[in-house]
Amino acid sequence: MRTIPKLGAALSLALIALPAAATLNVFTCEPEWAALAQELGGDKVSVYSATTALQDPHRIEARPSLIARIRSADLLICSGSELEIGWLPLLLTQSGNSKIQLGTPGYFEASQFVAKLEIPKVVDRAMGDIHPGGNPHVHTDPRNIAKIAAVLEGRLAQLDSGNADTYHSRAKSFLARWQAAIARWEKEAAPLTGVPIVEHHKAFSYFINWMGMREVATLEPKPGIPPTPSHLAELLDLMKSAPAKVIVYSSYDSPKAAQFLSERSKIPAVMLPFTVGGTDKAKDLFGFFDDMIERLLKVVK
Amino acid sequence: MLKKNALALAAVATLGLSRAAPAQTQDEARALREQVDQLEKRVTNAEQAAAQASNRPAGENALNPAVSLILNGIYGNLSQDPANFRINGFIPTGGDVAPPGRGLSLGESELSIAANVDQVFRGTGIFSVSSDNSIEVEEAYIQTLALSNGFTIKAGRFFSSVGYQNQVHAHAWDFTDAPLANKVFLGNQLSDDGIQLKWVAPTLLYFDVGVEVGRGRNFPAGPPGGREKNGFGSGNFFTTLGGDFGTGTAWQAGLAYLATSPQNRAYDDVDSAGTPVTNSFSGASKLWALDGILKWAPNFNPTETYFKVQGEYFRRSENGDLTFDTAGATGGGTRTGGYASTQSGWYLQGVYQFIPMWRVGYRYDRLNAGGTSIGLVDSGALVAADFPILAKHNPTRNTVMVDWSPSEFSRVRLQLAQDKSRSDATDNQVFLQYIVSLGAHGAHKF
Numbered sequence: 222m223r224t225i226p227k228l229g230a231a232l233s234l235a236l237i238a239l240p241a242a243a244t245l246n247v248f249t250c251e252p253e254w255a256a257l258a259q260e261l262g263g264d265k266v267s268v269y270s271a272t273t274a275l276q277d278p279h280r281i282e283a284r285p286s287l288i289a290r291i292r293s294a295d296l297l298i299c300s301g302s303e304l305e306i307g308w309l310p311l312l313l314t315q316s317g318n319s320k321i322q323l324g325t326p327g328y329f330e331a332s333q334f335v336a337k338l339e340i341p342k343v344v345d346r347a348m349g350d351i352h353p354g355g356n357p358h359v360h361t362d363p364r365n366i367a368k369i370a371a372v373l374e375g376r377l378a379q380l381d382s383g384n385a386d387t388y389h390s391r392a393k394s395f396l397a398r399w400q401a402a403i404a405r406w407e408k409e410a411a412p413l414t415g416v417p418i419v420e421h422h423k424a425f426s427y428f429i430n431w432m433g434m435r436e437v438a439t440l441e442p443k444p445g446i447p448p449t450p451s452h453l454a455e456l457l458d459l460m461k462s463a464p465a466k467v468i469v470y471s472s473y474d475s476p477k478a479a480q481f482l483s484e485r486s487k488i489p490a491v492m493l494p495f496t497v498g499g500t501d502k503a504k505d506l507f508g509f510f511d512d513m514i515e516r517l518l519k520v521v522k
Numbered sequence: 523m524l525k526k527n528a529l530a531l532a533a534v535a536t537l538g539l540s541r542a543a544p545a546q547t548q549d550e551a552r553a554l555r556e557q558v559d560q561l562e563k564r565v566t567n568a569e570q571a572a573a574q575a576s577n578r579p580a581g582e583n584a585l586n587p588a589v590s591l592i593l594n595g596i597y598g599n600l601s602q603d604p605a606n607f608r609i610n611g612f613i614p615t616g617g618d619v620a621p622p623g624r625g626l627s628l629g630e631s632e633l634s635i636a637a638n639v640d641q642v643f644r645g646t647g648i649f650s651v652s653s654d655n656s657i658e659v660e661e662a663y664i665q666t667l668a669l670s671n672g673f674t675i676k677a678g679r680f681f682s683s684v685g686y687q688n689q690v691h692a693h694a695w696d697f698t699d700a701p702l703a704n705k706v707f708l709g710n711q712l713s714d715d716g717i718q719l720k721w722v723a724p725t726l727l728y729f730d731v732g733v734e735v736g737r738g739r740n741f742p743a744g745p746p747g748g749r750e751k752n753g754f755g756s757g758n759f760f761t762t763l764g765g766d767f768g769t770g771t772a773w774q775a776g777l778a779y780l781a782t783s784p785q786n787r788a789y790d791d792v793d794s795a796g797t798p799v800t801n802s803f804s805g806a807s808k809l810w811a812l813d814g815i816l817k818w819a820p821n822f823n824p825t826e827t828y829f830k831v832q833g834e835y836f837r838r839s840e841n842g843d844l845t846f847d848t849a850g851a852t853g854g855g856t857r858t859g860g861y862a863s864t865q866s867g868w869y870l871q872g873v874y875q876f877i878p879m880w881r882v883g884y885r886y887d888r889l890n891a892g893g894t895s896i897g898l899v900d901s902g903a904l905v906a907a908d909f910p911i912l913a914k915h916n917p918t919r920n921t922v923m924v925d926w927s928p929s930e931f932s933r934v935r936l937q938l939a940q941d942k943s944r945s946d947a948t949d950n951q952v953f954l955q956y957i958v959s960l961g962a963h964g965a966h967k968f
Contacts, residue, residue, distance in 0.1 A: 280823070280824055282817075282968045285968060286772065288722060314674070319670045346929075350929065445930070
């Protein structure tokens with residue numbers, strides 16, 4: 222057994238070593254939590270996101286590079302509510318890392334700390350790939366981000382008590398700026414209230430709920446099932462009798478279905494960043510909401 | 523006159539309105555306040571309900587493990603009788619290597635149950651029911667959750683880490699059946715009762731090393747079920763490297779070395795006179811397995827399209843004694859001589875999802891019977907025709923498939939293959955297959 226650590230040390234030198242242990246290694250499933258951890262942790266944390274805004278966070282494989290990253294994580298932050306059900310359990314069992322297993326302080330499931338929307342009364346796969354715990358894309362409502370930030374601050378302080386003051390002051394500063402931004406967004410986005418909207422996937426339900434918009438249809442016939450020609454034809458009929466004002470698809474969706482419906486119904490289609498990094502302007506959490514609202518206002522006004 | 527009257531009316535109306543206004547405003551305000559109060563109450567109730575509903579259900583039932591059931595069925599059309607299937611040039615494995623049968627048949631139904639046992643262990647049980655109603659424990663193991671520094675220990679029955687495909691359950695294979703190399707070197711799919719220790723290195727490039735020791739209950743060990751002895755019947759060392767190239771390509775490469783000492787590993791054949799005989803091998807069997815897989819998807823998002831290429835190379839050397847006719851069915855009776863062989867095989871396959879739900883794939887298989895020396899033949903005691911299955915032959919197979927997956931949970935596949943496993947006949951195969959998964963969400967294994 223003595224040779225194994227030696228071998229490990231040799232390999233660490235030979236290959237690219239992970240960031241120094243001085244910082245808290247944070248592994249996030251989605252970029253929004255990486256951005257939030259960075260806001261709260263600053264230079265005390267080293268953050269890695271398993272996915273980007275160009276990927277469907279459900280359809281990820283437990284590929285080797287992700288196992289290599291989760292192996293040395295001190296804190297895991299994921300949306301949860303079964304969004305990562307296909308790959309996170311595999312990463313956890315392959316990680317050889319007891320710090321981030323379910324039930325430990327290093328395991329942080331963000332959606333647990335907010336009220337979820339679209340909790341199905343009946344759960345059956347004939348309804349598509351639905352999540353029994355409700356819609357997992359909670360990050361598209363900034364008020365949820367605030368709630369989660371408050372809990373995450375405590376978790377960071379628990380795991381890295383030496384820097385608790387830093388986390389506290391950074392969280393305070395972030396939340397102050399965030400509440401101001403929410404007030405600004407709500408004012409700016411007033412014209413969006415009541416606007417009927419078609420979504421590709423129910424990726425923006427929390428945003429729509431926050432803005433008081435009305436989702437009238439989704440391009441997917443059922444959650445997780447790609448758009449079909451027959452469903453799009455039905456939507457086209459629906460748009461004639463009850464037109465929506467905007468069709469949105471996310472940065473990871475194929476634009477084809479949205480464009481198809483848009484061309485025929487003359488309703489504008491807009492790509493929204495699914496999360497941080499989804500567009501050039503969505504550099505951080507502030508930019509993410511700025512850009513979503515800006516893109517929608519452009520076509521709705 | 524008219525004008526005057528109109529003016530008067532207007533004035534009266536205005537006055538009347540202004541006189542009534544304060545009372546109406548007060549009423550309206552009261553009504554609005556009541557409405558707001560009611561709304562507030564409803565919002566509070568709704569918030570409470572939402573908060574309650576978003577909590578997981580409580581009670582005994584909430585701790586149920588993840589249960590899933592795989593169902594599959596096949597229609598087969600084969601130009602050769604699958605009952606006579608053999609891969610010439612290679613010692614039969616005793617494994618379930620024959621292609622699916624002719625006509626309609628039920629494939630393996632697989633029940634899988636998994637959950638964290640406690641804070642220390644995770645448990646997984648996977649049971650398969652064959653179409654002939656026999657139940658088999660495919661995998662049943664515990665795995666540690668509480669070890670750190672990249673270590674994991676697994677114990678029980680599990681698929682051995684010998685190559686890539688061997689660790690993937692049949693329902694997740696890209697083709698209906700296993701590569702020929704897996705059939706001859708691992709008896710289709712090797713699982714053993716054993717213990718595995720694995721270590722993942724703390725590097726950005728994925729690197730693991732592991733060892734497995736097992737009972738040796740399956741080919742290439744033997745006899746079937748393993749020997750009744752203390753210690754171990756098989757040992758396996760494996761290592762894996764893996765990582766990403768750019769923003770869309772992921773790769774993995776593995777190397778494994780499996781060593782076993784089969785005793786009386788029997789197989790059936792016929793001698794040169796056509797008498798059915800049972801022969802058996804005792805000695806040492808050493809297998810090297812090299813595997814590689816490359817997957818590409820734009821931005822690692824496989825929703826629309828992806829491509830993967832997978833290949834494995836096996837090389838086995840066996841050295842020991844081959845006993846002819848262990849039951850003494852022939853006139854000459856039981857005879858034993860030396861046996862040595864070095865054989866190899868490989869396959870390469872590519873699968874392409876060209877639009878959502880639809881994939882096409884191609885696989886090429888090739889085995890190399892290599893050099894085999896049979897002592898009883900070399901000494902002249904018997905002739906090569908007494909070992910017809912071992913007659914030198916380099917089997918090949920070409921396979922194409924197209925499949926359609928309406929969701930993550932179902933797949934319908936059409937596969938065509940031209941199989942030259944037999945030295946004397948080409949088997950043209952057509953399979954139409956469905957595979958569905960019920961219950962717990964399947965794992966997106968790399």
